[in-house]
Amino acid sequence: MEAIQTTSTADDDEQTTFEPRIVAFLCNWCSYAGADLAGTSRLGYPPNIRIVKLPCTGRVDPLFILKAFERGADMVLVSGCHPGDCHYTSGNYHARRKLPTFRSLLEFMGIDPRRFQMSWVSAAQGGKWSQVVADITALATELGPFEYFERIRDNRN
Amino acid sequence: MPKIRPEDLEAIAMRMRRQAKLRDGTARARVTVHMGTCGIAAGARKIMTALMSAMEEQGVDDVTLTTSGCAGLCSREPMMTVEIQGEAPVKYVNLDENKTRVIFTEHVLGGNIVADYALGVGSERVA
């Protein structure tokens, strides 16, 4: 990844500023390449995103998302190919059916479903990728730190 | 009518032959009007009508009135054949309604051949 940090230097100055941690599960064939394209195209986007590369969004096990939240992620993004464009024919359709269902489960668990986002970014959409990241970073900032699991852990301890 | 089989032919033929010989007791005489196109064109329908009305007027019910095709001698149409039970048929030619009535009264009812109008007696030779 060639992403470089172009966000405001004011963050460095103000240590108190909340920097959300975002875990992104990206399809190797589209969104991951889109992110790459954003880099090669010298497009900037917030550095809060941490990317896990997967062969396909169809490989995203809901437990991965829970694991990310458990580990303290403030937001999780799953991004894959546009419907119809799956490299594996139908993997993104599986994700499209499975993950929104899981999203409603998050609410049941007491997690704000807005903390889990999905997007379709193709390999040619470097621009879109940087926009998506900027948008969700802004959303994550707005939602504030996710401390639910930490509290549970702390209580247990 | 049911389909017939070869063996039924004979029964039909016998029945028809009995009728043809006028011995089934219902008819005493048979009058055949020859109604091919030639006969009809020459007026055979009028002859037929005349016969039918004569029968009705005189209350005759023991004469069979029938039709057939051309008898061959087209120049002498209309023609009819009168057959009294047991006698040779007589052919009449060049008929009109009046002649028909005379023949009906004289020959069919009275048994006397009207020689003036008759062509001949008997049947044609069939090879």
Added chain:
Amino acid sequence: MPTLTVNRQEIEVADGATVLDAAKACGLEIPTLCHHRGVPSAGACRICVVEATSRGRTRLIASCAYPAEEGLVVQTESERIKRSRKMTLELLLARCPESERIQEMARELGVDTPRFKTENRNQKCIMCGLCVRVCNQVIGVGAVCFSGRGQTREVVTPYKELSDVCIGCGACAVVCPTGCIDPAEFRDKLLERIPNEFNCGFDSRRSIYVPFPQAVPNKPVIDRENCIHFRTGGCGACAQICPAGAIDYEAEDEFTEEKVGAIVVTTGYQLYNPAAYEEYGYGRYPDVVTSLEFERMVSASGPTGGNVYRPSTFEYDDDGKIVGGEKPMVCVFVKCVGSREEVKHKPYCSNICCMYTAKHTMLYEHKVHDGQAFVFYMDVRAPGKNYEQFVRRVAKEKTATYIRGRVAKIFPRNGKMVVWGADTLSGNQVEIDADLVVLAAAVVPSSGAVDLAQKLRIGYDEHEFFNEAHPKLRPVETNTAGIFLAGACQAPRDIPETVAQASGAAAKALGLVVRDEYEREPIVACVDENTCNACFNCEPVCAYGAIGEKEIRDRKGNLVKIVAEVNPGLCQGCGACAVTCRSNSIEVEGFTDAELYAEIDALVP
């Protein structure tokens, strides 16, 4: 294969041949009138009579319709035949004294003036019925027929009106031996000309045609929508005429399955339809053409034979070929029609227009020496090798006047096309009375590119150009293994680029298929046979059919259990099965749950 004797010469002919065929095979000439190759014979005019002897009887027979029977003895020259033919012609001449064909044939047989007269003379029609037969039996339409009989017989259309069933094929006029059918009578019924797609519809083609001169294979094809045989079941003239018997009407498009190791996608491009610029009037004004249409016009093998004419003045011959027109003395070229227009059209540069427009101005100058060319441009982009020099030459030699600016409106006035444009360098409005306007329309992917991309599982961008795997490092490959790209399907490209890319794609494809063993990514799913409980939920989610059953037996061969099994040759490693498996018994190598959890752990410490 009957054998018969013609003028003492024994000859074997094909089944179904006529006596006339046999005589021709012997090199004998027999005059005919009502006979035409490709139309069923009727033996009506009796000109072609010959003497035929069979079963001891010699008769005059019509050689055009009489089958060549085994053992037939034919005599084509005799006094009797001569007398008959002479009288036939004398009678026909009496009927049709004006017909040149009849006059000529009569002269050959020594008839000068007929001894007879007919009342309905001065006809040209000899009642041979060829037109009726060709229309009914060959074309299968029935737009002409006989009415009346004997002397009152005449050839008419049904109810003597121009009927709707006539398809205007003109076959009747073609076969008429005396030329008494004038196609002008049903001019408005004549078949609509079939535009020749390769020549941008400037001229017409037949319904059986070679698509274009360089077509591979260079063979004719049948256009079923226009072919009379497919419309009416009749005609079949091409099949009768083809000496190789190559015409097969029964042939259907077929799907063939081929197993291949690599696919190179080269679907090319098409021109953006400039009708989207309503102000330019393309499609409404014939003298506003696209650059491709201009290209066809200047081509020596094109519809005008390399001449540049104003399309509004095209002159056609009977065959629909362009034989003349007015030369455009003022020609305006408009560049970037659709390209570099982010708001309404295409944001990208079409890459090739600058260079071909420069070429077009040169060709125009070659064809119309005293013509004037103007080029409206936004920028001149000539980055290739020697490109800049070429453009400079155009400017230097004054083959064209380059005007930097856009064209606002094109409209007809007094037989000219008025071009309103802006000259942004001088800040003036420009008005040019042009004879021809050539629009350099944008390059867009071929229609159907998206369908193909989805079939092949390759990506494409918002303009439907196909995505390469990596714009710099893997420019001819796609993300799908074994599928390569070349040419304008990927982006607007000129010829040198396309050739280079195609060579690269070919080399990549060869590199894949020349190997003895197939190497693949190790990222495939594998089953933990210990935990798999054979629910086979993984099976329906696999898009590749890679999940199979495996029987596990003990040493004695007793079945212990059945488990799922992954065929690593088919598996693409998407991982859908791994997510579906309730017992966590399938994992994708390289993307196992454990690896991913570890990754997540590392990312969010």
Added chain:
Amino acid sequence: MAEQTSPPTAHHVGRAQLLVCAGTGCVSGRSLKVREALLEEIDKRGLKDEVKIVATGCQGFCAQGPIMIFQPDGIFYQKLKPEDVPLLVEEHLIKGRPVEKFMYVPSAGEPPIPKLSDIDFFNKQRLIVLRNRGLIDPEKIDEYIGREGYQALAKVLASMTPEEVIDEMTRSGLRGRGGAGFPTGVKWGFTRKAPGDDKCIICNADEGDPGAFMDRSIIESDPFSVLEGMAIGAYAIGASHGYVYIREEYPLAMERLHIAIDQAREYGLLGEDIFGCGLNFDISVFRGAGAFVCGEETSLISSLEGRMPEPRVRPPFPAQSGVWNMPTNINNVETWANVPVIMRRGAEWFSSIGTDTSKGTKVFSVVGNVNNTGLVEVPMGTTLREIVFGIGGGIPNGRKFKAVQTGGPSGGCIPASLLDLTIDYERLGEVGSIMGSGGLIVMDERTCMVDVARYFLEFLVDESCGKCTPCREGVAQMHGILERICAGQGRDDDIEMLIELAEYVKDSSLCALGGTAPNPVLSTLKYFRDEYTAHIADGKCPAGVCKALIQYSISADACKGCTKCARVCPVGAITGAKKQPHTLDRSKCIKCGACYESCSFDAVLVE
């Protein structure tokens, strides 16, 4: 009728039936006693089971009562007394000898009525095809069966293979009665052998010759004989369907045909599994719209298929490829009507009738200047003289016979010198005519042969389909020349030109219509060339027919002044007082010939 059909199976109903009249007249003449005596006598002789005695109603001959009819012999006994009974039974019933002294004898005073068998018109005929004419009601299939109808089909289906039927037909020597005279059995054989899953047979009833009505008459008087013939043909040929192609102008024939087909279907004599013998055959009636050329096989097929009736080049012959490309056998009505008789009575019987080459009988429609016009059936080999003078009863009004035209418009005229010609296919061909379908037109001395030729050619010009040049153009030109000659504008070379054209048309035409079209011209030229010459060279019409060439006048010597001619003259060209010779004003005369026809004293002269 009893003498015609002796019932072969009388034993079915007993040996005899005695019909004793029990009407009032006879009963009062003691007929019941006669009946009792009969019963007693028969019982005594043990014939009770074999002889049936029936008391009938009045038989109308009361003056001669008591009367009795002895069946099956149809002997009429009269004035019987009970004491006559033993003799009668002994003689007639036991010994089979009718007892003349009891039989009816017409009284001497009755005027003599000739027997039909003594009348020439009837006694020279021999009825095969017309065997049922005047005898059956053509709308009742039972009457046909009553006259041995369908016996032939039953026999064929029960005991003969198709090949045997064809062989029988071939041996019978029957030749097509439509005109060309092709052996019917051979034709059937061709169609049977032609490859094809289904085959078709057609009855050609498109009778187009002017003055010919054989086919119409056969169908009108005995449609079943045609249907039975076709069913036999279908079995022999292997056809499942038949058509009767009948011209629209025959409504009565068509109606009777439809009735006959319906009745045959009801009896299962058409349709599936005929007689339970597995033969499937049905017949449709196709109405032709009246084109003479449809009598030609290939035109007929074309018309049947719904196209314009035009002949086509043969081969292929219909036997190879006919209706809808099926092998097709076409025969004329008379041919089909012959078939059942041949099958019933055998080829040997049939071939014993007629001449060496032409077997059986031929039906002719005798018309024209002859006393007895009508339909006659004579054995092949009968002379023309017998037909014209014997059967036809000679020429009316004591005029002289001139010629007879056979074969319709395509036939030729045969002059008086050839009256003793025996009729068969070959002889007629030799003299330049044809058998044709059987039209026979008798012409007397007042017939102009040039005019006859002109008339027939006019017909043919009108009926030529116009497909081929010789027939369309050639016949029209010949007709033009004849018109010219009849109009008195004949040229010296007209006869040569007629012959040249005639030979050309005959030689070069596509079908038989054209091929025979010149026959009227050629045969009249052959036998009556002098009449042509008289027209052209002398400007005269010897028969006084061609108006442009004749003048009427009244002979003052012969005219009795009856005024008949003056009364019939439509233009008042004849004047004269009663009982005084009349005069004719030629400037007013329109040559209509009314005076000529009306004069009873032959005083009107024509020159």
